Amino acid sequence: MLELKNVSFKVDTEDGEKEILKDINLKIDDKFVAITGPNGGGKSTLAKIIAGIYNPTGGQILLDGEDITNKSITERAQMGISFAFQQPVRFKGLTVGDLITLASGKKISVSEACTYLSEVGLCAREYIDREINASLSGGELKRIEIAMIMARSTKLSVFDEPEAGIDLWSFNNLIRVFEKMNEKTNGSIIIISHQEKILDIADKIIVVANGEVKSYGTKKDILPALLRNENTSFSCVKL
Amino acid sequence: MDKIGKDLLKKVADLHEIPEGAYNIRENGGLGGRRTTANIDIITKEEKPGIDIIIKPNTKNESVHIPVIISKSGLDDLVYNDFYIGENADVVVIAGCGIHNTGDDKSSHDGIHTFHVGKNAKIKYVERHYGAGDGLGTNVMNPTTVIEIDDGGYMEMETTQIKGIDSTIRKTSAKLGNDAKLVIKESLMTHGNQYAKTDFTVDLDGENSSANVISRSVAKDESYQEFLSIINGNNKCAGHTECDAIIMGKARVCAIPQITANHLDASLIHEAAIGKIAGEQLMKLMTLGLTEEEAEEQIVNGFLK
Numbered sequence: 001m002l003e004l005k006n007v008s009f010k011v012d013t014e015d016g017e018k019e020i021l022k023d024i025n026l027k028i029d030d031k032f033v034a035i036t037g038p039n040g041g042g043k044s045t046l047a048k049i050i051a052g053i054y055n056p057t058g059g060q061i062l063l064d065g066e067d068i069t070n071k072s073i074t075e076r077a078q079m080g081i082s083f084a085f086q087q088p089v090r091f092k093g094l095t096v097g098d099l100i101t102l103a104s105g106k107k108i109s110v111s112e113a114c115t116y117l118s119e120v121g122l123c124a125r126e127y128i129d130r131e132i133n134a135s136l137s138g139g140e141l142k143r144i145e146i147a148m149i150m151a152r153s154t155k156l157s158v159f160d161e162p163e164a165g166i167d168l169w170s171f172n173n174l175i176r177v178f179e180k181m182n183e184k185t186n187g188s189i190i191i192i193s194h195q196e197k198i199l200d201i202a203d204k205i206i207v208v209a210n211g212e213v214k215s216y217g218t219k220k221d222i223l224p225a226l227l228r229n230e231n232t233s234f235s236c237v238k239l
Numbered sequence: 240m241d242k243i244g245k246d247l248l249k250k251v252a253d254l255h256e257i258p259e260g261a262y263n264i265r266e267n268g269g270l271g272g273r274r275t276t277a278n279i280d281i282i283t284k285e286e287k288p289g290i291d292i293i294i295k296p297n298t299k300n301e302s303v304h305i306p307v308i309i310s311k312s313g314l315d316d317l318v319y320n321d322f323y324i325g326e327n328a329d330v331v332v333i334a335g336c337g338i339h340n341t342g343d344d345k346s347s348h349d350g351i352h353t354f355h356v357g358k359n360a361k362i363k364y365v366e367r368h369y370g371a372g373d374g375l376g377t378n379v380m381n382p383t384t385v386i387e388i389d390d391g392g393y394m395e396m397e398t399t400q401i402k403g404i405d406s407t408i409r410k411t412s413a414k415l416g417n418d419a420k421l422v423i424k425e426s427l428m429t430h431g432n433q434y435a436k437t438d439f440t441v442d443l444d445g446e447n448s449s450a451n452v453i454s455r456s457v458a459k460d461e462s463y464q465e466f467l468s469i470i471n472g473n474n475k476c477a478g479h480t481e482c483d484a485i486i487m488g489k490a491r492v493c494a495i496p497q498i499t500a501n502h503l504d505a506s507l508i509h510e511a512a513i514g515k516i517a518g519e520q521l522m523k524l525m526t527l528g529l530t531e532e533e534a535e536e537q538i539v540n541g542f543l544k
Contacts, residue, residue, distance in 0.1 A: 051526055077528040089523040092483065093455070093541035102537065103527050152527065 001029040002050065002156060002188065007059035009045055009211075020045045022211040024059070028190065032182045034202035035192045036226065041209040043192045044086060047160045050190070051083035052076040063156070080187070082152045086160035088141035090132050096144055097128040103148040116147040119180070121173045138165040146177065155187035163195050175201065199223060243339045244271075247308040250369040251335025262304040263290055268316045271308070279303055279330075289319030289351075292332070296325030296357065304333045307350065312342020312376045317349045324392075326357040333365045336380055338403070340372035347379035354385070356392040356419075364396045370403025377405040386413035388421060390445065395422040400435065401543070402428065408436045415476075417445035425454040426543045429462035429490070436465040443476035443505065452480040457539050458490035466494040472505025482511040485542060487535075 009021040021042045035043050048054045050061065052073040061069045068076055077083075091099070100113040114124030120143040130136065132144065142165050149157050166174055175197050181189060182201065191198055199205055205222040207214040215222055244266060261279035264271035268288075275281050278298040282291045292303055309316060322332065340346040356362055370378035380400075388394055400407060413421050421441060429435050441450045450470055458464050470478035482494040496509035516538050524534035 053522060053526075073522060073525040074528060074530050077526050081526075083526045085519075085523065085526075089517070089519045091520055091538065091541060093544050094537065095541075098537075098541060099527075102524065102529065105528055148527070 001027065001062075001064055002190075003027050003062040003065075004050075005060040005062070007046075007049060007056045007061065009042075009049060009054060010057045020211050021049070021056070024211075024213055026206065026213060026216065028188060028204075030203040031185065031188060032178075032202050033188065033190050033204045033206060034199045035190060035206045035208055036194060036199060037208040037214065042211040043208050044160050046208060047083065047158050047190070047192055050156075050158055051081055053083070077154075080155040082149045082154045082157040084145045084149050084157070084159040084162060086164060086192075088132075088138075088145040090134060090136075090141070092131065092133050094132055095128070096130050096132060099132060099144070099148055100128075100151050103151040105152070108151075113151070116150045117144075119150060120144070120147045120177055121170060122147070139167055139170060142166055143170070143174075146174075150181065153185075157181075157185070157187065157189050159189070159191045159193075161192050161194070163193060163198065171195075171197075196223075196227070199226070241310075243310045244308050247310065247337030247339055247369070247371075248306055250371075251306050251308070251337040251367045260302045260304070261292075262306075263292075265305070265307040265316075265318065267309055267311045268314060276301065284319060284321075287319050288317060289321070291321045291323065293323045294325050294328050294330055296327055296360075298325060298328040298330055300329060302331040302333065306334065307336040307348055309336070309338045309340075309346050309348055312340050312346055312372075313344030315345070315347045315349075317351075319351045320353070322352065322354045322362075324354065324356045324360045324362050326389075327359050328357065329361040331363045331365070335365075335367035335369070336382070337369045338372070338378040338380070340370070340376045340378050342372075343375040345377045345379060347381070349381045349383070351383045352385070354387065354394065356386070356388040356394050358389045359391040360389070361393045362395070364394060366396070366398045368398075368400040368404055368407065370405070372403075378403055379406045380404050381408045382410075384409075384411040386411070386421065388413065388415045388419035388448075390416040391418045392416065393420045395424075397424045399426045400428070401426070402430070404429075404433065404435070405431075406434045408438070410438045412440045412442075413450070414442045415445050415448035415450065417447060419445050419448045421450045423450075423452045425452075425456070427454065427456035427464065428459070428539070428543060429456075429464055430459040431462060432460070433462040434464075435462070436467070438467045439480070440469040440471075441478065442471045442473060443478055444473050445476070446474050447476065448474065449477040450479070454482045454484075455542055456483075456492065457485045457487065457543060458492050459487045461489045463490065464492045466492070466511075467497070468495070468509070469497045470499070470507055470509075472498070472500045472502055472507050474502050475504035476502070476506070478505070478507040480509045482513075483542075484513040485539065486513060486515055 117124040468480040494511040498507035
């Protein structure tokens with residue numbers, strides 16, 4: 001179970017201090033949780049704080065009761081947190097096979113690595129030896145990113161907008177990938193998403209806006225209001 | 240051959256035992272072993288140190304190993320090797336130099352290799368440089384490669400220097416005939432206070448000739464690298480040069496690509512990029528459970544692979 005207690009995150013800007021996350025309190029122990037909300041509301045920051053990429057300026061993060069607030073990215077990864085980047089990183093020289101192997105944390109056979117690629121709809125034979133460089137499209141990189149998380153198979157997987165950059169045809173397959181992951185996993189999956197179809201397969205939905213948790217509940221409780229745009233609406237103050 | 244010699248052979252030529260096919264092993268400035276085949280002759284030069292490697296026309300799928308190993312401190316070795324690749328031949332030449340210097344004097348090896356690639360011949364030339372030893376003496380290598388490719392010939396040169404060479408100036412020059420093609424792939428890593436200079440000059444003289452010069456390097460600690468790559472397009476031709484370098488610590492890299500079109504149909508491209516390892520690359524690998532040091536190692540190894 002992941003627990004966030006009074007987590008806040010402030011950054012210094014030219015106009016002074018800005019609060020990106022304000023006093024976030026969350027307990028996540030469901031299998032499939034979606035975080036949604038308007039752009040700039042703090043969702044990605046929240047994901048990065050869970051993965052250890054950002055350190056909160058206040059509050060505490062607990063994984064299965066253990067305080068991980070001061071743990072590094074590596075330590076959290078080793079404790080069982082996986083994080084799929086919204087914008088996957090390119091590497092000159094490292095191949096898709098290399099990264100899948102590193103993700104799995106052990107020597108795996110080519111056929112095992114290929115299984116993960118096939119799951120995300122990539123023909124393994126074509127991709128396994130390809131470099132993670134500019135020759136891969138954004139959509140291909142996103143799928144490889146997901147395959148890496150599958151290869152890790154940890155107790156907590158956090159996906160930051162996995163659908164961004166994926167074409168419409170692939171999107172339906174992506175939903176199937178997450179449905180399958182949901183069936184198979186013994187841990188928790190947290191997905192940041194704007195897509196109704198993804199929200200629709202979630203056990204719980206968290207709405208984050210203006211750095212705060214606006215609502216948190218079951219799909220039945222949250223989704224109808226969301227679709228009516230009640231929770232996420234925000235007004236633009238005229239100057 | 241002693242253990243040090245065997246270790247060096249393994250590093251520079253991937254050889255565990257005596258190689259198959261033709262070979263010439265140069266050990267501490269003398270002959271450490273030689274074998275010729277029906278198609279490949281190796282002859283000791285009379286007027287200066289070195290050998291002539293003569294590959295008969297139409298020789299297919301044969302290889303020549305010509306490793307040089309130096310385990311004596313204070314040895315300055317100079318050698319001239321000439322390769323004559325006959326028409327339509329298709330061969331692999333594996334050269335390499337390993338120095339194990341445990342003494343306090345400078346050990347050096349300057350190899351001057353000249354390749355005469357015949358019409359429609361195909362050659363892959365693999366060259367590895369490696370230094371070891373815990374003495375105060377420096378390991379110095381200054382290889383010079385001169386390439387002449389006749390019409391329709393093809394040469395691929397793979398040159399690698401991964402560790403232990405304190406100072407190196409590597410000069411490679413090439414002249415290409417009609418429809419000739421040259422591919423050069425360089426991998427280089429320097430550390431400590433090492434200095435490495437790469438100097439490529441390619442003259443695309445023939446019609447439809449082409450060259451692709453690719454260098455990937457990593458400079459660590461306080462090392463310094465210079466990369467010069469000159470491609471002259473003197474005919475209807477295609478040339479591409481690319482230098483990609485990662486800098487770490489206080490290392491410095493200077494890249495100077497130069498392309499000159501002396502013909503209207505010369506098509507030339509140069510690319511050069513130098514930078515440190517991107518923070519997000521380290522971060523990504525750390526989210527897979529690697530420490531920062533392990534992530535760095537993976538990125539560097541992949542980059543130089």
